[in-house]
Amino acid sequence: DQQVKQNSPSLSVQEGRISILNCDYTNSMFDYFLWYKKYPAEGPTFLISISSIKDKNEDGRFTVFLNKSAKHLSLHIVPSQPGDSAVYFCAGLQGGSEKLVFGKGTKLTVNP
Amino acid sequence: KAGVTQTPRYLIKTRGQQVTLSCSPISGHRSVSWYQQTPGQGLQFLFEYFSETQRNKGNFPGRFSGRQFSNSRSEMNVSTLELGDSALYLCASIRGARDTEAFFGQGTRLTVV
Numbered sequence: 001d002q003q004v005k006q007n008s009p010s011l012s013v014q015e016g017r018i019s020i021l022n023c024d025y026t027n028s029m030f031d032y033f034l035w036y037k038k039y040p041a042e043g044p045t046f047l048i049s050i051s052s053i054k055d056k057n058e059d060g061r062f063t064v065f066l067n068k069s070a071k072h073l074s075l076h077i078v079p080s081q082p083g084d085s086a087v088y089f090c091a092g093l094q095g096g097s098e099k100l101v102f103g104k105g106t107k108l109t110v111n112p
Numbered sequence: 113k114a115g116v117t118q119t120p121r122y123l124i125k126t127r128g129q130q131v132t133l134s135c136s137p138i139s140g141h142r143s144v145s146w147y148q149q150t151p152g153q154g155l156q157f158l159f160e161y162f163s164e165t166q167r168n169k170g171n172f173p174g175r176f177s178g179r180q181f182s183n184s185r186s187e188m189n190v191s192t193l194e195l196g197d198s199a200l201y202l203c204a205s206i207r208g209a210r211d212t213e214a215f216f217g218q219g220t221r222l223t224v225v
Binding site: 036045100 | 116118143145147152153154155156157160162167168170202204206213214215216217218219221
């Protein structure tokens with residue numbers, strides 16, 4: 001049972017344009033969602049999070065939107081830069097637990 | 113401040129052997145979680161330790177075990193290795209008290225031949 005789904009294994013965008021990474025979840029007990037970025041041969045790096053009581057959180061070029069009724073969240077990167085090329089993981093955190101449930105990741109490629 | 117340190121970075125073992133991986137969390141962090149990353153399955157939760165106690169466990173066989181020491185350092189052990197255990201094993205350090213940001217180490221790349 002996959003509680004967090006990232007249905008697009010890969011995404012390619014042009015430098016300067018918007019990147020939109022999508023994530024769906026099934027577990028209604030998640031009360032925080034986190035996005036991580038991962039380069040090859042490195043551990044995931046925390047990007048941005050959002051509480052389930054909010055619908056938007058913004059940090060510089062990164063914005064995460066949460067639609068609780070649709071159990072959907074998205075990460076927007078504007079403008080996209082070649083250095084953003086990495087695998088992006090969405091994760092849910094259930095209330096009362098430190099256990100992160102990850103999606104399988106989306107590989108973003110930003111072309112110069 | 114120092115980040116999360118995982119040793120060794122790379123390891124090659126033979127089927128049937130056992131292996132121990134080590135993780136030193138960020139100073140002051142009391143919670144350590146372990147994840148397995150494989151190409152087909154993404155990051156899967158193995159277990160979480162807080163103050164030397166296992167608080168959560170993922171859906172992995174009993175061959176996978178772990179422990180945490182009083183200085184918060186953690187080890188995970190895999191016995192009777194199988195080819196399918198080849199993966200990147202990641203350790204995450206969390207301050208505790210439900211801090212929502214987990215800091216990851218660079219991982220240990222285990223190859224079972």
